[in-house]
Amino acid sequence: MAKTCDYAHQWFNTQGWKPFTFQKAVWAAVKRGQSGVLHANTGAGKTYALWFAALNRYASSTAPGTSDAPRRRKPVAPPLTVLWITPMRALAADSARALQAPLPSLGIAWSVGLRTGDTSAGERARQGRRLPTALITTPESLTLLLARADAETALATLRMVVVDEWHELLGNKRGVQLQLALARLRQWHPELIVWGVSATLGNQAYAEQVLIPQGPALSVQGDNRKPLQVDTLLPAVIERFPWAGHMGLRLLPQVVAEIDGSPSCLVFTNTRAQAEVWYQALLEARPDWAGLIALHHSSLARETRDWVERALKDGQLKAVVCTSSLDLGVDFLPVERVLQIGSAKGVARLIQRAGRSGHAPGRASRVTLVPTHSLELIEAAAAQDAVAQRRLEPRTSPHKPLDVLVQHLVSMALGGGFEPAQLLQEVRSTWAYRDLSDAEWAWALAFVRHGGLSLTAYPDYRRVEPDEQGIWRVPDARLARRHRMSIGTIVSDASLQLKFWSKGGGGKTLGNVEEGFIARLRPGDGFLFAGRLLELVRVENMTAYVRRSTAKKAAVPRWNGGRMPLSGELAAAMIRRFGEAAQGQYRGPEMQRVQPLLELQQRWSSLPTPQTLLAETLKSREGWHLFLYPFAGRQVHLGLASLLAWRISQRQAITFSIAVNDYGLELLSATPIDWHHSFNGELLSREQLLPDVLASLNAGELAQRRFREVARIAGLVFAGYPGAPKSTRQVQASSSLFFEVFKQYDAGNLLLAQAAEEVLREELDVQRLEQTLAHISQLRLDLHAIKRATPLAFPLLVERFRESMSSEKLADRIARMVSDLETSADRAGRS
Incomplete structure (x- = not known):
């Protein structure tokens, strides 16, 4: 270890800064060799808390007067000492600039390098010869390093790992991939110091256990008093019959005015398609802003993204319309405020995005919500409550995904080889695989050795073989090259x-x-x-x-992943706001603006409350409708609607049409149902939940679709070489073929079971479905027979119309329905 120096206070003194208590706590903990998790507000100084902890412990100065020997040449940077793991490329580049900034004036001869999917081949080659002292990389690139034959030698001098934005990795397979990589590093370096960094963790103790399962871990809590202002753009008028997305661009003049009054701001959207539309709309409204506003999302070319990030940091841009590509950790000091188009759907996501403004200690962050339909005004009011109370969503690690394990086995076979008993102990040291059984381990070894029961005749699936010494390696150079190009768990359409x-x-x-x-x-x-x-x-x-093109009409690309479900914390806050409205309380401008809509809802039916489950029945020309409002999110409502339809159909021959949104669900049948009698304990029972959910859905099709991702991660399907990728149709056909082969000839294949389990956990969120059933079964059913669609029911009708085929434009049909309902509302009001 280098001689201990207090670089932190040296640098802070030159900048005129005073360290925060949490920063000093981290510096002291790392000096003692402790690992832990730092949780502090965005822009509070988390990066320098960990960076100076590393410098204080491991760096030595080359500044004049600090060395006995005069400097005759530029000092050679020390070997790799710190790995800085980041979930995003934009965050990696920003982190590199932040880490490099103090080194020259402190006379520290450390080198800082980047290794991500954007790193050039030349830079990768240089790093292959000698890694920088501090390497900023992603989970995928770290695994690629571990897959080098000389990985243990190349990483021999590593002393500390920092995982930035740990919450972003914790709940997905990328986080599991990182858990496995850290287990390998700890095998080589038992004293390795590991720290996680986050601003939006709802379950901090759990997050510490997942990152540092061997314990003990120190939890450092930063100062949470950073001012955070959440407000809302209010429409001049609101529709009493809202449907998702219709109101957003109507607020364009107000958004333009807000941007015009701000030196620099970020305009967040939830999808890349929405970002394209809003960027174009802003340019059409203000042509003079050409060159002053920009667009940023992950599908744009790297050069474009880099230019936008630099220009934003340098204060050259007035606004950037962006997606989650700029969610995390990026330090844009000129940005004074954030606008969020539509609901962020989660408290942590909203706080994360708000933190992109005022990104410095002591500066206030401000986010302005731009509702895209009337009910999002209630979401906005609820979000303010949840943010004030810091009700952050918990994240949980996937449980022993075997596709990631299979990929890891091949990677470790490339990275110098492995001995099964030793690697099993290493794998079981992770949180995700802590209860991996001997049978599952044996299956995984057999799968990478010969493809399991049904693929033994095919050489491409004999990826790993033990050598004469019993060390498992990849003997085929072609398969080794294919695997290195496929490392990672991010799977998307071609x-x-x-x-x-x-x-x-x-x-x-x-x-x-x-x-x-x-x-x-x-x-x-x-x-x-x-x-x-x-x-x-x-x-x-x-x-x-x-x-x-000079055409006036244009399509907008639709990327996958555009629908984020409403989080439980935000939904609970919404229900509390509805409950207040039921008592005649309309706190805040958002609730006052939406008061006419809620009063109409209450007049025609009722309002949801924390003590009641609102349900509505309606007879129309289409049939008999049930509208139910559990406020559990789109995914849970899909599972719940299918479950209810299935259980009713077991009592009587009946067919349902289903529609869902984040607030509720609709069941439409051609024959009447006595819902007063049907809503009993058996209908909402949690017994036989999994079998009933699987029976109620086309579970085979869902699992087959999910298997495509599992097959690609496990290395069954090769997506093609650079410059010659396989088409989506080819990949889907290949994975479907494997699915059918396994079902017929290898029914016990654990990847099939994993695909089915992921459908339940991720696509249907069965755990939350079970919690929802337990919750609503305790509520008093508030069932109303309505004469016409209420403001809460109307969006569900629109959702169903979106899915149906018709020669009539959706907007025209909705306009006619709204006109009819408005006439009914006016008549009811006069009476």
Whole structure:
């Protein structure tokens, strides 16, 4: 260890800063060799808490007067000492700048390097010869390092690992991949210091156990008094019959005014498609802002994203319309406020995005909510309550995903090889695999050795073999190369590169878009991308060539993952607001603006409350409707609606149509049902929940769809070589074939069971469904026979219409329905 120096206080004194108590606590803990988790507000100084802890413990100065020997040449940077793990590329580049900043003036000869999916081949080659002192990387790139034959030697000098934005990795397979990588590093370095960093953890003790399962771990809590202002743009009028998405752009003039009055701001949207639409709308409203506003999302070319981030940091941009690509940790000091288009759907996500403004200790953060329909005004009021009370959502680690384990086995076989008994002990030291059984381990070994029961005849699935010494390695160089190109757990549909058309070739790259969207376009069709109106010219070799278009109408690419379910914490806050309204209390401008809508809802039916479960029945020309409002999120409502329909159908022959949103569900039948009698303990029972849920859905199709992801992570399906990727159709066909083969010839294959389990856990959220059933079964049923669709029921009708085929435009049909309902409301009001 280098001689201990207090670089932290040296640097802070030169900057005129005073360390916070939590920063000094981290510095002292690392000096003692302790690991832990730091939880502090965004912009409070978490990065320097960990960075200076590492510098104080491990760095030595080369400044004049600090060395006995005069400096004759530039000092050689020490070998790899610190790994800084980040979940996002934008955050990696920003972290590199922050870590590098104090080194020159402190005379510290450390080198700081980046290794992500954006790192050039030349830089990777240099790092292959010698790694920097501090390496900022992602879970995928860390696993690639561990898959080097000389990995143990290359990482021999590692002393400390910092996992930035730990909450972002904790709840997914990337986090499990990191758990396995850390287990390997701890095997080589038992004294390794590991710290997690987060601003939005709802279950801190659990997060510590997952990251540092061997214990003990220190929890350091930062100062939570950072001012955070949450307000809402209020529409001049609201519709009494809202439907999702209709109101957002109506607030464009107000959004323009807010941007105009702010030196610099971020405009967050929940989807890339929404970002494209809003960027174009802002430019059309203010053409003079060309060059002053920009667009940022993960499908844009790296050069575009880098330029936007630099320009924003330098104060050159007035606004950036962005997605979650700028959610995490990026330090944009000029940004004074954030606008959130639509509901953030979660408290932690809202706080995270708000923290992108005022990103410095002592500065206030401000986020302004822009509702996209009337009911989001209630979400906005509820969000303010939840933020004030810091009701953050918990995150939980996936439980022993075997596809990730299979991939890890092949990676470790490449990284110098492994001995099974020793690796099993290492794997079981992680939280995710702490109860991995001997049978599951034996299955995983057999699967990477010969593909299990049904693939033994195929050489491509004999990926790992023990050598003469009993060390398991990858003997085939071709399979080794394929595996290295497939490492990772982020699986998405195949994408096409977008390039400007040029007769001579070499047109500028714009980014990428999912293959399924381009497949629906014909040459000449227009679409929005990167803030430009483009026209498709041709598709060739997984590249879509485009040129600028002058068309007035354009499609917008639709990427997967656009629907985030309402979190339980935000839903509970909404129910409390509804309960207050039922008592005639309308706190705050949001609730006062939505008061006419809620009064109409109460007049025609009732309002949800914390003590009641609101249900409505309606007879229409379509049939008999049930509207139910558990406020449990879209995923849970899909499972609940299917479950209720299944259980009713076991009592009588009946068919249902289903619609769901974040607030409730609709069941539509052609024959009447006595819901007063049907809502009993048996209908809402948690007994036989899993069998009934599986029976109520096309579980086989859902599992097959989920298996595509599992198969790619486990290495069954190869997505293709650089420049020659396989199409989505090819990948899907291959994974479907494996699914059917396993079902027929290897029914005990554990990847099949994992796919079914992931459907229940992630797509249907069965755990939350069970909690919802337990909760609503304790509530008093508040059942109303309504004469017309209420403000809460109307959005569910629209959801069903979206899925139905009709020659009539959806907007026209909705407008006619709204007109009819408004007439009924006016008549009821006069009477």
